[in-house]
Structure formats: structure tokens, C-alpha cells
Amino acid sequence: MKNGSNLKLFLLPAVLFVILLFLPAFIPRFYVYILAVIFVTALLAMSLNMVVGHGGLFQFHHGVFYGVGAYAFALMITKAGLPMWFCFIVSPLIAAIVGLLIGWFCVRLTSLYFGMLQISLGSLIWAIAFRWYSLTSGDDGIHGIPVPDFISSTSSAYYFILIFFILCLICMYLIYRSPFGSTLEAIRDNPERCQAVGINVRLHQLMGIVIATFFAGVAGVLFVVLEGSVFPDMLFWVFSLEIFIMCLLGGWFSFAGPILGAAIIVSLRTFVGAYTEYWTLILGIILILLIFFLPEGVWGYILDKFGSRAKGTVEGGSK
């Protein structure tokens, strides 16, 4: 890679970061809130893309781990009254443990059947959260979760979420650049050959799932910080597939694609969903258009049209 493009690669996120840092001073509070929702959703989509785009696994029920992180955080604060920072660290770990349990079953199957089994097992967790009324308040969810004063206002929550969003992105970027990230991509491109050269395919896939579910748990905790509530729809499989669509829409063979996808879906849901009760119909139509006309995603399309194609595609995948 040339030096110039390397600089550009660094400059663009830096400029974006500075803009995002000062933006809340200039835009209405509602838009600050929407931006924070986009960050949380984008982190979730990025964590999904770690296993989908980089790991080649059909993680169809990623929303469960997001929900588990959020529920764990909410329950530990409201029911157990544990200190916030403790909950903040432990909740993503709980999500990762659930990811380990579900992933342990799923990695035995391949491709679409991996996904089917995961949808099914994840739905068990949804069903438990939905029915265990005394603990989770069932369908109503938990509302008014107390968060410390320093993140209770919209703009302070915005900065809090932005900082953790950036931190997680940096971590993910480093993971992708690490030997582990390269191995994961190699398994995606050719599992048989990886097996043959002595890589433990299932173990690496399982590790990928655990790391991804940890970040999903972080996203769940950030959601609670922003909204102060949790509800069982976060664990529902339709939402999980919506996250999957975000990855597809943005373009999953690029680092920033899922962020773009999350931004588009969240904005559409906020501004189009306000006018119609048939949001899922619109989502379905978007998905069909996407399958037929933009299989590489929006980001892939932009790179294809305007940028150098090679940069956007698989970085480590030289077959």
C-alpha cells in the first residue's frame, strides 16, 4: 500500500471524529440522540460483521447477545444494586459466555444449518426473557434503569457512547490485523485447506464468536445507558436479521460498511417509520432491492464506482 493512501486512511476517520466531537453543540437534541442510536447499532453491526464478513459464519441470531448484555446490565443494576462500573465490565462477559455456550453447539454444523440452529437456540433465550415475568417483567421490559448522573443527559450519554464506540472500533481493527484475524479470514476462504495445514477450524470460529458476542454485549450495555430500558424485542430473531441486513446493506467485505448500513437503517426507521405502521414491509422491499441490485452493499458499490476496487475487497484473501 502506498504511503499517500495510508495517510488518507488515517486522516478521514480523524476528521470525522473531530466533527462528531463538536456536532452536539450545533444540532438539536433529538439528532444527538439519533446519532447515539446509530453508534450503538453500528457497534452491534460491526461486531456481527466480525463473524459474518471476516469469519464467513452465518450468525443469524446475533441480537440475542446484544439483548443478554443489556438485560444483564439492567438486572444487575436494578435487582442486585451492584456498582455501575462493575456491571459495565461484567455484562459483556456474560454475553460472551452465552456466546460460547450457543457457539459450542453451532460450530458443529456448517453454513446455513449453523444459522438455523443458532436462530433456534437464541429463541430459547428470548422465550425465557419473555416468560420469566418475575425477573424480567416479560413483555413490558424493564424501564427507568438508573444510570449515574454523569451520563444521564443525552449529550453526556452521546460522548460516553462515542468514546466506547471508537475504542471498540480500534480493538476490532487491531484484531483484524492480528494473526488471529488473518486466520479467521483464511478459514472463511478455504476451511478445508486450513484444516489440512493444522489450524483448529472450530476453535478459531468459536473464538471469533466469543469475541464478537463480547462486543455485542458492549453494544447492549451502551443501549441501556442511552435508553434506560430493555425489552424482549431486542432478543427477537427478526431484529437479528435486521442487523444482518445492515451488514449486507453497508457491504460486509469492508471495515466501515456495517457502520454505513446501520446509519441507513436507523435513519430510515426513524424518519420513514414515523409515517407508516408498515415498517417491516418497507424493510422487506429494501432487502429485495438489495439482493437484486446491490449484492456488494452500498459501500461496495461506491468503491466499485469511484475508488480502487482492490482496497475494498478481502485484504488477506489471496487465493
Next chain:
Amino acid sequence: MFDMAALGSQFFVGLSRAMILFIVCSGLSFVLGVLRVPNIAHGSLYMIGAFAAYSITKWVAGPAGFWLALILAPFVVALVSLVAERALFCHLYQREHLMLLLFTFALSLILGDLVKIVWGAEYKSIMAPELFNGSIGILGASIPRYNFFLLIVGPVVGVALWLFANKTKLGKIARAAAVDREIVGAVGINVSWVFAFAFVLGCFLAGLGGALVAPTVSITLGMDHNLIIEAFLIVTIGGLGNMWGAMVGSLIFGLTQAFGVLFWPQFAIVFPYTAVVIILIWRPQGMLKSVW
């Protein structure tokens, strides 16, 4: 702890539930076997089957309406799926399987909202004809007549499907296309239409399941979601694409759920899932042989 009569009637409740699940899952399994795509829209088509049955019984009153609904509702569903297949789905057969799967998800989202537009969000229910009022005593347990009817219909559908897949030319072609679509195409058979037929037949069975279940449950918008998850589990534990596997899976699922209701009503759903987990630890590839 429980008397035998309660256990016995719960056994038959589970068995009749398993028959509904089997009819729906055999359709899902058939599509999975031939097209190799888990059809997420299968649950929505089941729901449309139930709603269509409701509309037909409103349209033609009396027992005739019920029987007409049972026959016509699956065809309504088959027509919906045929239109979706020929208009959109068939153009995707050359693409990777993930795209096919996501298409069926998009279809389920669209069909779910279309049902809301056409039938509204209220609960619906239909009555089984008077013939099915009351119950029959078997081995000291009393089972509702309609459930008994389901116990007959399930195996009949299973046998018919088996005869179709193994004894007719079309069925054999469909099975051959499941194994190697290139060769089937090479001997001059239009594979696209074979796939269309398999898809529509699978959806027909979903519609039949929906029409059959309609008198026993309240017909609501959420019924597709619950069903598709259960169907995925059943097909996975049974062996992907294996019709008799769908039967075994349905029986396990239906019975564990029915007995679970006796032991721990609030979390009855935990029992079938536990059974599934145990089976998958024991045999990750499902109990019976997958088709491919």
C-alpha cells in the same frame, strides 16, 4: 403425582400437535431437500393458510365452509408462493445460497405486513363443524374429536408425500435435482420448473398445516414466528431434508412440549429445547440421514 388419565390425554394433545408440526415441517424439509434453502417465509405461509381458512369459513357458512377452507386455503397459499417464486425467487437460483435465504426472509417480512393489511391485527377464530364436537375415549383418556381427526390426517399426508417422492416420475426428478442439479439439467429437464414445483408443494403443505390448526388456536399475527423457530429445530434434529426425520422430530417436539405443560406450565417451552440440545450433543447431524 399426576393421574394416568391426565397423562394420557396430554399424550394425545402432544401427538396431535406433532401432526400439525409434521405437516408443516415436511413441507419445509421438502424445500430444504430440493432447493437447499431454509425457507423463512414458511411460517408466514402457514399463517396465511390459517387466515385464508378464516375468510373462506366467513364466506361459506356451515360445515361445507370448513371443508372448503381445508381444501382451498392450501391452494391459496400455493398460488401466493407460485407468484413469489416465478416473479422474483426463480431469478436467484444461480446466486449463492445466502441470497436465497435472505430473499425468503424479505418475503416473510412482506407477507407478514400484507396479512396485517388484508386481515387486520385482531384475533380471529373459526369453529370446527359439529361433527367434531365432543371427545372420544381411548385407554381411559378422553381426546377431542378434532385432535383425533388430526391424528389420522398427519400419517395420511406423510404416506402421500412418501408415495409422491418415491413412486411418481415428478417426485423422482425432484429428488434427483436435490442430489445433482447439473446432471438433471443435462438430461433435458427444466430444473427451474422442478424447483418451482418443489417450492410450491412445500408451501402448499405449510398452508395445509395452517388451515388444519385454525380451529384449535386463535389466529393471530404472531403465529408465524413461533412456528418457524419450532420448524427449524425439528428439521435440524430430524436430519436436514429427511421427511421421516421431520416426523420423528415433530413427535419429540410435540410430546415434550405437551408433557412440559403438565410439569412446569410457565416454562413448558424449555422441555422441547432441552430435548433438542441433548439430541444435538448426541448426534450433531440429526437423528436420521440427511438427504445430501
